[in-house]
Amino acid sequence: MSSIDTKKIPFTKNDFVSGQEIRWCPGCGDYAILATMQRTLAKFDIKRENHVFISGIGCSSRFPYYMNTYGFHTVHGRAPTIASGLRCVNPDLSIWVITGDGDGLSIGGNHLLHCMRRNMNLNILLVNNRTYGLTKGQYSPTSEMGKVTKSSPMGSIDHPINALCVALASEATFVARTLDNDPIHMSETFKRAMDHKGTSFVEVYQNCNIFNDKAFVPVTGRDNRDDRMIYLEDGKPLIYGKEKNRGIRLVGMKPEIVDIDNQELDQLPVILMSHNEKTADPSYAYMLTQMDHPEMPVPFGVFRALERPTYDDLLNGQVKTAIKKLGPGDLKKLIHGDNTWTVN
Amino acid sequence: MDKQKLAVGKEVKSATAITVRFAGDSGDGMQLTGDQFTDTAALMGNDFATLPDYPAEIRAPVGTLPGVSSFQIQFSDSIIFTPGDLADVLVAMNPAALRVNLTNIKKDGMIIVNESVFTEASLVKAGWKANPLDDDTLKDYRVLRVPLSVLTKNALKDLPLKLTEVERCKNFFALGIMFWLYDRDRDHTVEWVRKKFAKRPEIVEANITALKAGYTFADVSEAMPIQFHIKRAKLEAGVYRKITGNEATAIGLVAACNLANKTLFYGSYPITPASNILHELARHKNFGVKTFQAEDEIAACGAAVGASFGGEVGMTGTSGPGLCLKSEMINLAIMAELPLVVVNVQRGGPSTGMPTKTEQADLLQVLFGRNGESPIAVVAPITPADCFLMAIEAVRIAIEYMTPVVLLSDGNIANAAEPWQLPEIEALPKIKVTHPTNSDGPFMPYTRDPKTLARPWAKPGTPGLEHRIGGLAKADITGNVSYDPENNQKMINLRAKKIRRIADSIPELTVDGPAKGKLLVLGWGGTYGPLYQARTELESQGIKISHAQLKYLNPFPKNLGSILGNFEKVLIPELNMGQLLMLIRYHFPGVNAVGMHKVQGHPFKVTEVVEHIRSVL
Structure with missing residues (x-):
């Protein structure tokens, strides 16, 4: 998203803290996400009044109340629609939609998909904790098969959905994943999302310590993360591991782990896949989304960043064209239409 | 186009109000035909009201009953508000259109049928056991059998057109007949065709030729001895569309x-x-x-x-x-x-x-x-x-x-x-909009205008007015999330009061007919036309009743209660099973309110309202 205010105003995190009492459970991953968002906004020149946070319903959707910006806590699953309407009438705002795995992928799945295919110029943060927190722990659309919850005492029989696959299938122009216990990566990802023009979709792995504690620990836990996560960097080969001794290469259409201990460094780009965010063919990014624990390391970072005209620009362009072609609206002409007759 | 002289042996009579119904297959262009007839009525200074009546299916199977599309217009030399109850003339483009519309035509009314398509197959498709043109099914009507398809084909035989294109012009032949019958000016339709098909001159020529052929056919046909003339209506002076x-x-x-x-x-x-x-x-x-x-x-x-x-x-x-x-x-x-x-x-x-x-x-x-x-x-x-x-x-x-x-x-x-x-x-009314531009201290999004009780409309992008709103219960003034019991009661009361305050800004209800009396007919929304005409119809029969039509349903106009109190009985006709009736009985329990209900997909007919009013008087 382009910078709106050119006059440099040095902001601090506290400029974006609203006075409202935070009502998340102690230890919730949302605290880290909120603080990171506040810190990230401080890095931009965008004035406070030009930020808007719009959310649906769920734990994460309380987010706007805690941001000292404009905010709107709306209807379950429908935040992208409200954000789209706002974007269409105001090109100058920086807009974040805050949603969750239930809000965005279940009740609001339809809106998420259409917002992304239109490439509305706004950012979507999908806070994924693989559970329904606010309704106290039912399984969500991202919960794993077999998950035992109050609503699935014999185990969930719902096949889970992958948020990034939805984004790619909807042809989102910016698709990224980050995690709540890596504030630096999170902040960098938020910043990239804001810099991108078009719909930026960011999934953040978030821990619900009450209903689904440690859901992501097998991947993102301190002891394992280096060997089970892979950070995507544009233009660089896919390398991971505590010793940076493993990489990903492509065999046919399938990614495969290779040991690179004995490889010459200059050979690595030849052997390994190099990450390219601008790959137009979505199957590359889709393949990355299929890399999952335990078979493969789980990718984090920007999967895809492409340029495509935004809906709001096209809409405003049509208005401009119409005015140029037909002249600014003349009420009298409109009322009279093409055929009138006079009664004396 | 020059006015043609009437053929020998023809007579001109004047008429005051005429209802015409065009009916055919969804693909026969009946809505378009009706529109052209309507535009011409408008330009000739008649008052009019139309009723397009078409199926939900885009193209139901050709020739079937569900595929019938109709268009009714009443045009008149006086003020009217309804498309007419029953048609004086029905144009039926096929057997299905005839079958569906027999209940929509006056006794002794004229039926113009496209005889060319009354084949055995299409009669069966429309559910006719025998050809109604050959037995006494239509004995109460004046039937004009016109081989529309054949005549259109003959008229266009010299034009380089496909058979389907020729076939599509038959509605203009029918329109030509109707234009002659009611002494209509053809210029507007000719111009419209020229503009509409500007890129296809052969189609322009075909449609204009068909229109003229239909007109001439009616002019020389012995079956149409009378041409009707409908004078301009005395509409208020002004520009119309x-x-x-x-x-x-x-x-x-x-x-x-x-x-x-x-x-x-x-x-x-x-x-x-x-x-x-x-x-x-x-x-x-x-x-x-x-x-x-x-x-x-x-x-x-x-x-x-x-x-x-x-x-x-x-x-x-x-x-x-x-x-x-x-x-x-x-x-x-x-x-x-x-x-x-x-x-x-x-x-x-x-x-x-x-x-x-x-x-x-x-x-x-x-x-x-x-x-x-x-x-x-x-x-x-x-x-x-x-x-x-x-x-x-x-x-x-x-x-x-x-x-x-x-x-x-x-x-x-x-x-x-x-x-x-x-x-x-x-x-036109001016609409005043104000957006706050600044705030002394923190902005309070739920303060209220003392007159309207509206809260300020602060636009995102305005410095100093950053605030959060949402669907959770709101604290008065601050708009912060609040589950406080007293506050919740207060906010619900305030929102209700705000809606009631709208009544200060809307016009009072007016009554047509006596201000006091035996019966008030109270309608709302789109039923105005038939209710208005039912009252004037009864008035012409020497029966005085009153009529009021609500345009504001929430809140009601402030004087509604006092109006209702002036009548012994209130009849509430609605195209539902008694919804306004329920509200009136709740809000004004002393009023003797009775309902008239219809849910048949069609507006009220004037005659049925007149009969119902007579039955409750």
């Missing part, structure tokens, strides 16, 4: 936003019979209009709420089933206290119901079809042209009172056309 309810709604919304100096944002999902509001608005982008064809009804409404949050005027349009889907979003706008205009073009229900037919059965839904205590403003236009003013009213109320407003139109007035005396721009 023909307008349908949906056109007037769209133009009214554009005008309102223009008067308010606001961007019109219209989110909509295609739905019959509301879609052409979206189509009309999409043509007016040079007014800064932004139309958004959303992924569903909810998104359409959500985007409108988002636009209103952004400080422009968010609107959405739909019909019954779509309104069900919008309920939760409308409630958000009620809680967030944002302007929102919801156009509901009512259609036959429940569920998918009868999409192309009319009904007034969403009144209770718009008033009560949401969770919690969520009062909303409701207005209802009473004629096609009235949609213009009521659309402006809806926008005015939404902005002045920071509330959603439902505009309850219906399938009948949405598609029906009438002459509209064009208003002077200067006479």
Whole structure:
């Protein structure tokens, strides 16, 4: 998203803290996400009044109340629609939609998909904790098969959905994943999302310590993360591991782990896949989304960043064209239409 | 075109009001034919009202009963508001059209049939056991058997056209016959054809030739000895155009936003019979209009709420089933206290119901079809042209009172056309908009205007007014989330009071006929035409009753109670099973209110209202 205010105003995190009492459970991953968002906004020149946070319903959707910006806590699953309407009438705002795995992928799945295919110029943060927190722990659309919850005492029989696959299938122009216990990566990802023009979709792995504690620990836990996560960097080969001794290469259409201990460094780009965010063919990014624990390391970072005209620009362009072609609206002409007759 | 001299042996008579019904297959161009006949009536100075009546299926199988599409128009030398109960002339393009429409024609009325297609196969398709042209089925009518298809083909034989193209011109042959019968000027239609098919001169020639051939056929036909002449109506002096309810709604919304100096944002999902509001608005982008064809009804409404949050005027349009889907979003706008205009073009229900037919059965839904205590403003236009003013009213109320407003139109007035005396721009109401620009101390989004009780409409992007709103219960003044019991009671009371305050800004109800008496006929919205005409019809028979038509359903006009109190009985005719009746009985328990209900997909006929009134007197 382009910078709106050119006059440099040095902001601090506290400029974006609203006075409202935070009502998340102690230890919730949302605290880290909120603080990171506040810190990230401080890095931009965008004035406070030009930020808007719009959310649906769920734990994460309380987010706007805690941001000292404009905010709107709306209807379950429908935040992208409200954000789209706002974007269409105001090109100058920086807009974040805050949603969750239930809000965005279940009740609001339809809106998420259409917002992304239109490439509305706004950012979507999908806070994924693989559970329904606010309704106290039912399984969500991202919960794993077999998950035992109050609503699935014999185990969930719902096949889970992958948020990034939805984004790619909807042809989102910016698709990224980050995690709540890596504030630096999170902040960098938020910043990239804001810099991108078009719909930026960011999934953040978030821990619900009450209903689904440690859901992501097998991947993102301190002891394992280096060997089970892979950070995507544009233009660089896919390398991971505590010793940076493993990489990903492509065999046919399938990614495969290779040991690179004995490889010459200059050979690595030849052997390994190099990450390219601008790959137009979505199957590359889709393949990355299929890399999952335990078979493969789980990718984090920007999967895809492409340029495509935004809906709001096209809409405003049509208005401009119409005015140029037909002249600014003349009420009298409109009322009279093409055929009138006079009664004396 | 020069006026042709009448053929030998013909006679001209004058008539005051004539009802014509064109009926054919959905592909026969009956709506277009009716439109041309209507435009000509308008330009010849008649008053008129139309009733397009078409199936939901785009092309039901050719020649079947469900595929019949009809268009009825009444045109007159005096003021009228209905398309006529029964037709003086029925044009039936095939056996199915004849069968479907026999109940819509006057005894002794004229039926013009396309004899060419009364073949055994098409008779069977339409369910005729024998050819009705050959037995005494039609003995009560004057039947004119015209081999329309054959005559059209003969007339166009020298033109380089495909057979299907020739076939498509037969409606113009039929129109030519009707133009002769009612002494109509053909120039407008000729011009229209020239413009419409400018890129295909052979089609222009074919249609004009067919039109003239039909006219000449009628002129020389011995079966049509009389030509009728209908004088200009004594309409009020002024400039007029023909307008349908949906056109007037769209133009009214554009005008309102223009008067308010606001961007019109219209989110909509295609739905019959509301879609052409979206189509009309999409043509007016040079007014800064932004139309958004959303992924569903909810998104359409959500985007409108988002636009209103952004400080422009968010609107959405739909019909019954779509309104069900919008309920939760409308409630958000009620809680967030944002302007929102919801156009509901009512259609036959429940569920998918009868999409192309009319009904007034969403009144209770718009008033009560949401969770919690969520009062909303409701207005209802009473004629096609009235949609213009009521659309402006809806926008005015939404902005002045920071509330959603439902505009309850219906399938009948949405598609029906009438002459509209064009208003002077200067006479249109001004809509005042204020946005706060600064705040002493922290901004309080839930303070209220003492007169309207509206909260301030602060636009995102305004420095110092950063605030958060949402669907959770709000604390008075601050708008912070609050579950305080006393506060919740207070806020619900305040929102209800705000809606009641709207009554201060709307006109009083007026009564046609005596101000006191035995019977008041109380209607609302689109039933104005037949109720008005039923009253005047009874008056001409020496029976004096009164009639009032509600345009404001929530709140009611302040004088409604005192008006009702002036009558021994109140008859409430509605195209539902008694919804306004229920409200009147609740709000005015002392009033002797009785209902008249109809849910058949069609508007009231004047005669049935007259008979019903006689039965309750």
